[in-house]
Amino acid sequence: MSSPAQASSQAIRALLRKLGKLYDIKRGLKPFSDNKDIYVLLRYFDDSCCYCGKNLLNCEWDKDHLIPMNKDSVGLHSWGNIVPSCKECNGKRQKKDWVLFLKEITGMKSEVFNQRKIKIDTYVSQYNYSLSVTLELAILTNQLQIEVSEIVSKLINDKMQEAIDLFDKYL
Numbered sequence: 001m002s003s004p005a006q007a008s009s010q011a012i013r014a015l016l017r018k019l020g021k022l023y024d025i026k027r028g029l030k031p032f033s034d035n036k037d038i039y040v041l042l043r044y045f046d047d048s049c050c051y052c053g054k055n056l057l058n059c060e061w062d063k064d065h066l067i068p069m070n071k072d073s074v075g076l077h078s079w080g081n082i083v084p085s086c087k088e089c090n091g092k093r094q095k096k097d098w099v100l101f102l103k104e105i106t107g108m109k110s111e112v113f114n115q116r117k118i119k120i121d122t123y124v125s126q127y128n129y130s131l132s133v134t135l136e137l138a139i140l141t142n143q144l145q146i147e148v149s150e151i152v153s154k155l156i157n158d159k160m161q162e163a164i165d166l167f168d169k170y171l
């Protein structure tokens with residue numbers, strides 16, 4: 001990934017983190033705390049990866065987002081969207097729709113699929129995570145991406161020009 005693109009995806013993630021806190025507050029919740037609330041999250045999901053069911057105690061795991069945190073999906077870092085995932089599942093899933101991914105992971109075992117899907121659906125509705133704002137938000141995040149890319153590209157070009165002047169002077 002080139003650096004302007006990297007900078008804009010970082011800016012988008014920063015925005016979605018901040019918006020996640022705001023969205024939590026708007027829903028009357030205490031903003032999700034990456035330190036304390038992972039235990040609440042783990043407890044709800046029975047200390048397991050929400051996709052494959054692997055026990056996560058005593059191993060490293062990731063906070064995954066059901067709706068991915070990127071400019072197009074616009075998932076927020078907030079209650080109802082953050083789920084515990086083992087490293088393998090998080091690596092494999094990428095931007096894939098979580099229901100499709102869950103289907104893949106559980107294979108032919110539809111009973112396991114249904115159980116886990118209900119568990120996740122209940123989590124989402126319990127925190128009232130609503131998707132209705134994402135289209136409008138996607139306009140904002142797409143704008144942010146373009147603006148950050150433009151600014152970073154311009155800054156890099158400016159500095160390149162200054163460096164070229166230095167080169168001319170000393171080399």
Ligand SMILES: [Zn+2]
Nearest residue numbers: 049052086089
């Ligand atoms: Zn897993």
